[in-house]
Amino acid sequence: MKKFFALLIVVAMALAITACSSSDSGEAGTNGGGVNGQSENGGSIKVGLLAPLTGDVAQYGLSVASGAELYIKEINEAGGINGKTIEVIKYDEQGDATEAVNNYYRLVDDGVVGIIGDVTSAPTVAVAQASVEDNMPMVTASATDPSVISYGSNFFQACLNDPYQGTTMAKFAANELGVTSVATIYNTGDDYSIGCNDAFVEQCNELDVQVLSQEGYADGDVDFNAQLTSIIASGAQAIFCPNYYQDDGMIVTQARTLGFTGSILGVDGWTNTHEYTDPENLYDCYFCTSFAIIDDEKINEFVDAYRAENDKDPGNFEALGYDAAMVLLNGIKAAEDAGLEAGTDDYKQAVIDGIANGTVAGVTGEISYDGTGAPTKSIMIVSLDSGSPEFYMNY
């Protein structure tokens, strides 16, 4: 009987595997830009887009993809690259590292000249390792893990690392706000919060800013009064709060209720914080982000175009997707200008060199590379002093 069940399980598993491999895991061959991939005069250039479009992390994948597709559509409407239309081949990797590598090879077989992707860190690391062998030019919009660019020179990030934000805010506090003592409150169950907090504390120590207190809290907590009371009693001039907006809103409210009047600083998780606390609590609150909807010509243009296409406001991921596409296409343009033939090793290398040596003016800042795949770009400090986000400075 036992053997019978074992056999049954084996058969079931085998069926499951074949079912998986035979089902098409992506929306293959979606054309970008509504030009249907038709060549106007000189053919088309195939670009891959690898992202989780279904599954747990689909929201990030869909955001990045919609941003990247918007940029490619705009380029196609403006005549493409040297008269060639950009054709997007988009595959869904479902947030899974194995799926991501499989779909990467599908894109290689499809003959793409470069890939925008992947989106989340773990699958991106897997794809980055696979892509080294082919020297495939790749730009990730959002994988912040520093190791993704460590495998080969063909891999680029459009985003900044999480710890970089903590470092930036420490410098900002010391140099711009003249703060000499700080305290932090962060979610000890979240890698993003921990990474930012550690980098902030480290930078503070370097700058001789005293870190008087580091308070933690757990996921789902709503009462921060005890921690904030300790912080206020420590006499800290500013609080660093590297968390997501819902928590940040409650922390700001409670800190102000307890009588804290100093600065409260955050990172890009703060994007919607102003919707989660009273505007009068937001004085002296600053956060850094690569993208925010503020009154600026380039950003207005992007936001309007995005709204027209998607009927909602773009966020960080959409903006980074847009910029990742810009970075890759800038590299491809260099290869096309050199008159090389797509698919050759020289062409790929020309794209990589084009990205490495080029500078693009993205919606998340001016992006250039100085020898590594990590971008050098300015980070925006947003002030909430008036109760709603306003551009404060580039840092």
Next chain:
Amino acid sequence: MIFFQQLLNGLQLGSIYALVALGYTMVYGIILLLNFAHGDIIMVGAYVSWVVMSRLQLGPITAVFASVLMCTLLGVVIEKVAYAPLRSAPRLSLLITAIGVSYFLENGAQLIFGADGKNMNAIFSIPNLTIGSVTLSSTALVTLAVTIVAMIGLLMLVHKTKMGKAMRAVSEDMGAAQLMGISVNATISFTFAIGSLLAGIGSVLYSNIYQMATPTMGSMLGLKAFVAAVLGGIGSIPGAMIGGFAVGFIETFVSAAKIGQQSLSVWRDAVVFAILIIVLVVKPTGIMGHKVREKV
């Protein structure tokens, strides 16, 4: 002085737990049901405050009345729809139904309002009191005062009125109470109404402190209040108060405590639930509870 402020933080948090625990204890005292939907009634109350204040722009006083009224009604409706038909069913069925109602309310709120939290303005905004170098949060003082008044009112109701006498009689022996001419159904409905009214008051105070409504906010709050009720002695009204304040203090002091540079705040929930386990093992009747012998 920091100790004093932390004490006040503990009292504020404890007040909310106490108000919620009172609802648990009253319902348990009468029909021996752990009403796990009780925390979610607070959630509904918070959303009502949000709708009235942020959507309808009707001002804080309307919000207070609307959420207290809605909670009271909801409590009675839940009792009539979900619990009354099961009055003679095994107690386990009732408990499972309570969990079902809790999920129904949480997911219903998520469906209607979305999973993201809703922010609202403070309901009362009174400037903080400053005595010397200490700033006392006026929100905490208001919360504390309201809780104490509610508690005194409840004790008066249970011990000085005819309805209170009926409630005590039903909790003592439902069958005998019915034989004495007490309407058991009306008394149970009334108990639910009072318990939910307290939840309504709790939701107003909660919204005032945290200014946020989320679909799942009631579940953790309900569990903590349950621990408070068990710690105080489930079924005992003063016990629920003592338990609520005790849990509030413990949470605050665990959060504030430090070993070297390491903050202990992440242990807060673990400590609270460890207390539940210890109480159940060592003294299941809690601080104020008394042992009732099973009658045969």
